[in-house]
Amino acid sequence: MTSTTIATPSRRVHAGFSFARVGAMVLRYWYLLANSWPRAVELVYWPTVQMLTWGFVQSYIAAKSPYFAGAGGLFVAALLLWDVLLRSQQGFAFAFLEEMWSRNLGNLLMSPLRTSEFVASLMVISLIRLTIGMVPVTLIAIPLFGFNIWGLGGALAIFFANLVATGWAMGFLIVGLLLRHGLGAEALSWSLMFVLMPLTCVYYPVGILPAWLQPIALALPPTHVFEGMRAVLIDHVFRFDHLAWAVGLNIVWLGAGIVAFRVLLAAARRAGSLVQQGE
Amino acid sequence: MSALPLPTVDLALDVRDLVKCFGAVRAVDGLSFALAPGRTLGLLGGNGAGKTTTIGMIMGLVRPDGGTIRILGRDPERERSALLAEMNFESPYVDMPHRLTVRQNLTVFARLYEVERPRERIAELARDFALEPFLDRRSGALSAGQKTRVALAKALLNRPRLLLLDEPTASLDPDTADWIRSRLEDYRRETGAALLIASHNMAEVERLCDDVVILSSGRIAAEGTPAELMRRFGRDGLEEVFLDVVRGRGTADERAEKEARP
Structure with a gap:
């Protein structure tokens, strides 16, 4: 075998983290949404159905109970914030699943795309999906039920950021499981978050839970967000203690999610499961 | 090239x-x-x-x-x-997203590989691999031979060393397979x-x-x-x-x- 010169063009490839590659992946997911109207409709359809259902329940209960009449939009707000949590996780995991469904993962894993860039693109697309899905629903709730979640102002931004952080933490775990176990772990991306629903006390205060279950509920960041939301809507106070707990727990959860993802990715490389998925 | x-x-x-x-x-x-x-x-x-x-x-x-x-x-x-x-890679066992058009897929991969002047490079490959008639068709609607040509165009986007x-050439008819082999021989000869x-x-x-x-x-x-x-x-x-x-x-x-x- 002889040695020869390889002639190739000049390149501007970033050795480190590349925002251009993140942008390429976001563009890929944007094309997918733009080319597939059922996907775009699905983003809005279910939050709208949920909001209508809970909005009418809220109206009925408020008409019967002076307590709930004073806490305008409690159920609708809880539902909308729950959807932020659920859809930030699903947006993260489903964007990754799109690569598995289309058998494109091999192309991506064998491209210069770094894992950190791939993950960053999943985060960005989950925010885009969340915006498309949630903004119209929150606007519909204003004339229909007289509830304006945007009226929460800065508190809404804080609740939103914390719920998205928890959603991404779960997303890291699910994507790690998908890398290691393939589409066999797909069902988790649909259902795992619902395990948290009764424990995070979306529609009722933590005090309703049995005493032994309350410490578990309080170890979940969203529980503090939903408690904080009720404090704002019912007592008209912002509970900084719940905010501090939510932020602190989210740091732990996100850290644990990233560690789980890295461990599962390393295990997938050892077991050769990335090659199987690529094909 | x-x-x-x-x-x-x-x-x-x-x-x-x-x-x-x-x-x-x-x-x-x-x-x-x-x-x-x-x-x-x-x-x-x-x-x-x-x-x-x-x-x-x-x-x-x-x-x-x-x-x-x-x-x-x-x-x-x-x-x-x-x-x-x-480097780059091509396999009939790995697909490109079906919902995206050929042009969209090549654009995404050109950006992932940070190819300079991606539009010109895609146009050049479209000519070399005769992709122009279906450049704006969804990738999922292509025949096996067309898919292979697109996959090879993607594999050469960054002019891999x-x-x-x-x-x-798995599952391709003899004519298309021969055509693909000729393109590979050309690429190797022209780029080393x-x-x-x-x-x-x-x-x-x-x-x-x-x-x-x-x-x-x-x-x-x-x-x-x-x-x-x-x-x-x-x-x-x-x-x-x-x-x-x-x-x-x-x-x-x-x-x-x-x-x-x-």
Whole structure:
């Protein structure tokens, strides 16, 4: 075998983290949404159905109970914030699943795309999906039920950021499981978050839970967000203690999610499961 | 295909004593081979011989249990992203997103590989691979031959110095397969790139490959140029050589020796 010169063009490839590659992946997911109207409709359809259902329940209960009449939009707000949590996780995991469904993962894993860039693109697309899905629903709730979640102002931004952080933490775990176990772990991306629903006390205060279950509920960041939301809507106070707990727990959860993802990715490389998925 | 020169490197791919075990199974067992720039190496072997695992280790998708891999003179463990920008891969077993048009898919990959002037490069490849009539059609609506042409266009977007091809003409009609092989020969001749081809099509290997490595149970069972192998095994084609190797019939001398025994 002889040695020869390889002639190739000049390149501007970033050795480190590349925002251009993140942008390429976001563009890929944007094309997918733009080319597939059922996907775009699905983003809005279910939050709208949920909001209508809970909005009418809220109206009925408020008409019967002076307590709930004073806490305008409690159920609708809880539902909308729950959807932020659920859809930030699903947006993260489903964007990754799109690569598995289309058998494109091999192309991506064998491209210069770094894992950190791939993950960053999943985060960005989950925010885009969340915006498309949630903004119209929150606007519909204003004339229909007289509830304006945007009226929460800065508190809404804080609740939103914390719920998205928890959603991404779960997303890291699910994507790690998908890398290691393939589409066999797909069902988790649909259902795992619902395990948290009764424990995070979306529609009722933590005090309703049995005493032994309350410490578990309080170890979940969203529980503090939903408690904080009720404090704002019912007592008209912002509970900084719940905010501090939510932020602190989210740091732990996100850290644990990233560690789980890295461990599962390393295990997938050892077991050769990335090659199987690529094909 | 226009190109600018880069520094000389000795080997495009240097694999030494590569080992990969899955439990008690040694899928790759002390594999060593080298691929120089401007050469094409055929990696052959029956199902489960270790070809896919070897390619997976070269691409960094499978962690080796032993041995070393150097690509373009560099360590892929340390410089994975930078090296992958100088490589590319094509396989009929990996698709591009069906919902995206051919142009959209090529645009995304051009950006992932940070190709300069991506529109011009896509237009150039569309001409070379006759993609223009279906450039704005969804990738999922293409025929097998069209998909392969698009996949090869994607694989050449970044003008790779090392191109890995996994059965590049599988399921194609003879005319399209011949056309694809001609494009690969053109690309290698024009750029001096190195090609590693895993294939079960022996006619393809005879035509494209300068060197051949035949794997069996994760080890090299035979290697050499196609002509050398045919001479050593006393056969007229690589297909018979392949059968001799995987069925353990041995070289021409070994067969003659067996027949001479009482």
